[in-house]
Amino acid sequence: MKDYTRREFIRLATLMGGVSLFAGCTLLGSSESVPKYSEGAPGVDPLENTIGVRNVYTVCGACLGNCGICCRVAEGTLVKIGGNPYNPVAVSSPLPFDTSLQEAAIRSGAVCAIGGSGIQTLYNPFRVAKPLKRVGPRGSAKWAGISWDQAIQEILDGGDLFGEGKVLGLREIKQSGQNVGFLAGRADWGSLHFIRSFVDAFPGAVLLRNRDQMTEDIDKAAIQAVFGGGTGLVAPDYASVKFLLSFGDAPLDSGIPLVSIARQIADARVGESSMKWAVADPRLSTSGSKADVWLPVIPGKDLELACGIMRSLVDRYPSVKQIQDLKLKSMVESRTVAEFAGECGISHQLIDRVADLLVQAGPKSAAVPGRGILSGKDGITAAKAVYTLNTMVGSEPGTGGLIARTDGFLEEIATVKRAIKEISGSDKTKTMKALLSWQADPAYHDPYVTELLAERGNPALFVAIDTEITETTACADYILPDTTYLERYDICTLPASVSANGIGVRKPVVGGFDPEKGRYIPILPETRLMEEIVHQIGTSLELPGFEAPKNESGKTWSVQAYYRGMLAIILENMKSSGFRISGDSDEVEKVLERGGIFPSRSAVSRRASSSVPESHVYWPEVPPQQPLETDISDGFLLISYTLPFHRQPDSSLNSWLLEVLPENKLAVSSQDAARLKIRQNDTVTVSSPDGKIKTTCKAQVLPGMRPGVVALARGFGYRQSGAARQVIDGITQTADRTRGAGVNPAVLLSKGIRKVKITAA
Ligand code: SF4
Incomplete structure (x- = not known):
């Protein structure tokens, strides 16, 4: 990939769908103050602002939540991770973008326990510090440290690399048009588009999705089927929702981003809307214990529970809207509430109670499926049933129960079916000659992947870019040492659950910089950014768009320059969509310094009352007559x-x-x-x-x-x-x-x- 001129970058970003990122955004100013019931930000620790401690604002990458974080760095060492006060994912009332860094230094935000422990991800003693090549059978835990030049040359040229016969290198695979899979585990918007540019340029390459991305695909498909095409991801509109029905979900336990969702739920419970809450989950999670109603549904019977609630609505409330999906409609009509109750293990009475709560909240209801449903068998039908509960009582995105976020930039890359097939050993896998992976560990979730890679030796060449020897990378032929998310650049979208506009920008918090080469130097000098590795492979293979730099200035391509270019285009798009960003000339620098740009909160801002309603006794109802007996004789x-x-x-x-x-x-x-x-x-x-x-x-x-x-x-x-x-x-x-x-x-x-x-x- 060459050094892009601005015009070329615009063209590339357009091809990638990037220009459409902010096309639908509008400037929605709101200066309403937000009560801090759950800000999670006690006073500032004076030690954090000692002279010599530097605040670096970036984006957490420990989960998909993309919380804004503030990293305190003392003498080049990361000593503490807190929340970024500019970022609406970390605080309920973020600082205006123009607030100076000096003023921001005395403000704090919240992160979850995992985010705060990111220091140990960075200084993990088990990080891979140099390129490794296996010297025994796959998965035998025997490695040789090799140079980067040797690793790249062998991966490109192949040969009898392991004394087991000839292995095709990427050069020959490309020439013969055979398949290569690229499994991108923790890619955010920016890095995903970089990987996409490689996959698009490599004939026969396919981008594989990881488990979280696949459940997101299923979610999107269900949302589009129920609410219509063009709807992106939806989330409860905590600013106004009156009844939340969490199906197979425990947002206070596993919400992404955790602190932000917990804060919004707490505010919604004590706010003007006095949100009622029901949680369907066989286990009484923290979420279930804080809800009004706990529905201990039999595992795998969420669809039957949703159908039971629909049937109760149809039987008792003639004004509810029709079920549009014919398959669902006939399923609902096929049984009585009592029959559905028997199948899902929730009493008829409790099913009616949930139906009543939906009708009472009407357009301000939010029934949402969690990952427990989306990743289950026939998750799409169950998810469609849950979303249909909303439409039956007049709740659509924008009516006060749900909000929609459009993320057209995260276009479909590979169908769920194809991705599953390619990673699980279908016919297609037999033709997949090489697998590249980046920070993906599917073998932890599915030991069959280990069997496929290690015992069957499929595909023939497996190159992992990662920080550790994980369940998956343990089966690799080569491990190319990667940097952590605290030593990376990226453009990060805001999670669907946060009603704000903008982007988070990830940047390294430690390490050095080589001004001559314009290259970032990570703390482990032999580790490299994924983009550097893929770029070198792309230029060596002469992939379109990855030509080696030939410019007269002698400037070389760098990851920093790539993301700065991408950021400049995004800012330009934001401005043309009506956002006022700043009067400064170097906006890119200002955005990098603040860890992103979040021009305004949604006009639908949170309004909470100042007193806690007495009705909030935080223990859920479980009707005493509910028969919670199950035959355990067969397990x-x-x-x-x-x-x-x-x-x-x-x-x-x-x-x-x-x-x-x-x-x-x-x-x-x-x-x-x-x-x-x-x-x-x-x-x-x-x-x-x-x-x-x-x-x-x-x-x-x-x-x-x-x-x-x-x-x-x-x-x-x-x-x-x-x-x-x-x-x-x-x-x-x-x-x-x-x-x-x-x-x-x-x-x-x-x-x-x-x-x-x-x-x-
Ligand atoms: S919820 Fe936020 S702080 Fe916690 S791990 Fe995820 S991104 Fe990081």
């Missing part, structure tokens, strides 16, 4: 869930988070524990019905579990990422067994197992 239904301070994959291994909870436990209901004579913290064996898969863990006996259901938190039980020994250049690297504590629920669930046997060990 327990196993579900997995996410904790607020332990998410998968990599960030959950930060030592501060492991100290909070070193290992996950099997959540089991008090009734079942009594029947099985299991007490708190007893060791139990969890096995598949045929007994072929077995694992042990401690029991967590809870009253807030649906009997017949057991649950394991995700983000534990790693087999790699520092939990296993590696031999590099003949030297055995010590493993940290604490990083592998607990059980990875995917070991059972990815095999299609839904029922497990539990016995006291």
Whole structure:
């Protein structure tokens, strides 16, 4: 990729869809002050502003939340991560863009526990510090450190690289037009477009999506089917929503971004709208325990619950709107509320109660499916059913219950079906000659991926760009050492749940800069930015748009220049869409300094009353007559869930988070524990019905579990990422067994197992 002129960059960005980014934005000024019930920002720590401590405003990358963060750097070392006071994801009343950096330094914002522990992601002792090539069979944990030149040359030219016969290099794969997959794990808007430019230029290359991106695809498809094409992602409009129905979702536990969503829910509960809340989840999560109604639905029966609520609406409220989807309509008509109640395990009475709450809130209802539904079997039908509950009571995006965010720039890249096929060993995979991955760990979620890569050796060449030897990269042929999100540039969109406009800008918080080459130098000097690696491969292969620089000035292509160019175009688009940005000449610099630009909050700003209504007794209703008995003779239904301070994959291994909870436990209901004579913290064996898969863990006996259901938190039980020994250049690297504590629920669930046997060990 050459050094772009402004005109060329505009053309490229247009081709990538970038110019349309802000086409629909308008300047919506609002100066309403926002009450700080839940700002999460105590006073400023004077130590944080000691002379010599530098504040660097950037964007967190530990999950998909894209919270604005403020990194305190002392003598080149990152010492603390807090929230960016300019960024509406980190604070409810962000500082105006023109506020000086000096003034901002005495303001603080909030981050979640994972975001705050990002220091340990940066200084992780298990980071890969130089290019590695496997010297044993795939997955054998034996590596040789090699130079960048050798790594790139072998990846391009192939040959008998591992003493196992000839492997095609990328050059020959390109010439013969065969397939290459690029699995982009944590790509944000800017980096995704960079990767897209590589994939588009490489004949036969396909961009593969990771699990989160695929559930987002399913969500978008359901939203478009129910609310019409052109609708992007939708989220509850916390400024005005009167009834929130969270299906298979626990926003206070696993919301993305966590702090922002928790803050908005807390404000909505105590605000003028006095939001009512129902949570459908077999486990009484923190969210369920703070809701008005807990619906302990049988796992996998969310569709039946949604249909039961629809049937209750149809039977008792003739004025509700028609169900448009014919398949759903006939399903709803096929059974009575009592029959649906029997199938989903929620009483007829409670189903009617939820239907009443929907009707009372009307257009200000928000029924939303969570990842538990979207990633389930036939998630799209269940998601369509949940969204249809809104339309039946007149709630559409913009009526006060839901808001829509248009993100046309995140265009469909590969269909969900194709992506699943390509990563799971379909016919197409047989023809995929090489796989490039960037910060993706599908093998943690699906051990079958390990089998595919390591045991079947498919595809023939696997190159991983990553910071660690993870479950997935452990099966790679080459690991090219990457930088962390705290040493990167990117353009980051705001999450759908935040009613604000703008973009976050990620930039390195530590490391150096080579002014001659215009190149950023990460803290581990042999690590490289993904874009540098892909750019070198692209120029070596002479891919269109990736020509080696030939300009007379001697300037070389740099990642910084690329993102500055992209940012300049975005700012230009914002201005032409009516945003006033600033009067300064160097706007790009100003945006970089502030970690993004957020020109205005939505005109629909939050209004909350100053007193907490007495009706808010934070314990949900579970009607006493509800029959919560389940036959466990043929086993327990196993579900997995996410904790607020332990998410998968990599960030959950930060030592501060492991100290909070070193290992996950099997959540089991008090009734079942009594029947099985299991007490708190007893060791139990969890096995598949045929007994072929077995694992042990401690029991967590809870009253807030649906009997017949057991649950394991995700983000534990790693087999790699520092939990296993590696031999590099003949030297055995010590493993940290604490990083592998607990059980990875995917070991059972990815095999299609839904029922497990539990016995006291
Ligand atoms: S929710 Fe937490 S981990 Fe996710 S982006 Fe925000 S601060 Fe980072």
